[in-house]
Amino acid sequence: MSGGALTLWVAVPYVCLTIFVVGHVWRLRSGQLTWTTRSTQLLERRLLRIGSPLFHLGLLAVIGGHVLGILVPEQATEAVGVSESMYHAVSVTAGTSAGIAMTLGFAILLYRRTRVPRVSRTTTAADRATYLLLGIVILSGMWATVGVNLFGGGYDYRETVGPWFRGLFLLDPDPALMSGAPLVYQLHALAAMALYALWPFSRLVHAWSVPIAYLRRSPILYRRRAPAPDAPFHPRTETRSVS
Numbered sequence: 532m533s534g535g536a537l538t539l540w541v542a543v544p545y546v547c548l549t550i551f552v553v554g555h556v557w558r559l560r561s562g563q564l565t566w567t568t569r570s571t572q573l574l575e576r577r578l579l580r581i582g583s584p585l586f587h588l589g590l591l592a593v594i595g596g597h598v599l600g601i602l603v604p605e606q607a608t609e610a611v612g613v614s615e616s617m618y619h620a621v622s623v624t625a626g627t628s629a630g631i632a633m634t635l636g637f638a639i640l641l642y643r644r645t646r647v648p649r650v651s652r653t654t655t656a657a658d659r660a661t662y663l664l665l666g667i668v669i670l671s672g673m674w675a676t677v678g679v680n681l682f683g684g685g686y687d688y689r690e691t692v693g694p695w696f697r698g699l700f701l702l703d704p705d706p707a708l709m710s711g712a713p714l715v716y717q718l719h720a721l722a723a724m725a726l727y728a729l730w731p732f733s734r735l736v737h738a739w740s741v742p743i744a745y746l747r748r749s750p751i752l753y754r755r756r757a758p759a760p761d762a763p764f765h766p767r768t769e770t771r772s773v774s
């Protein structure tokens with residue numbers, strides 16, 4: 532195995548994933564007040580209202596596709612009766628639709644960030660790097676899905692990219708699997724790794740603060756109409772003399 536392949540498909544991923552983990556711990560301990568989307572909703576709403584849901588809903592579907600295509604081994608889907616051709620048909624259709632939504636959303640958000648002066652003035656160096664890497668990851672992913680698997684000759688990434696990626700977490704990555712993959716898959720994986728390394732230092736940290744608890748909790752109660760039976764005293768609804 533060449534040193535180049537070891538560097539690209541073993542050393543670089545582990546360095547990026549280590550930065551991802553250690554960077555988050557550092558950011559959590561030192562930069563709690565900067566742990567935010569740095570939302571610009573007050574500066575521009577119209578484009579954000581279209582671009583943000585398109586991007587995020589597309590992303591959710593893309594993540595679902597990645598879990599199925601990269602984390603679940605081909606043998607597991609075959610064992611439950613999903614043949615390679617069935618998987619291919621579903622993955623290309625769903626992947627293309629999800630990818631189109633995400634790409635459109637990204638294009639609107641990018642336009643808004645670069646062309647709306649009030650928004651572009653708030654753009655930091657970390658934002659620029661995030662947009663650049665996201666752009667490369669999304670375009671290369673779309674190239675692979677649409678260019679190679681929908682209209683091209685096709686490529687079964689579940690025999691190479693998938694096992695390599697899982698191998699990283701099993702501490703046994705096989706660099707040969709990736710060095711034989713088409714260039715566009717290599718570019719996609721490397722740009723994604725760079726994005727993971729940038730993640731803790733960017734506004735992407737907001738992804739871990741999605742207020743899911745809001746969906747389950749009861750509506751906010753600002754004031755009770757009457758004091759609860761066991762409440763000893765409620766200053767707004769009762770008066771009592773204090774001796």
Ligand code: HEM
Binds near residue numbers: 629673676680723
């Ligand atoms: C190292 C991590 C990743 C690996 C190994 C990976 C691998 C892949 C593979 C194999 C495909 C399918 C290509 C095809 O159908 O031929 C794909 C597509 C895609 N990926 Fe990734 N990916 C990674 C991370 C990401 C990230 C972080 C994003 C977005 C932020 C992303 C966005 C996309 C998009 C938009 C597509 C095209 C739509 C789709 O098929 O879902 N990927 N990726």
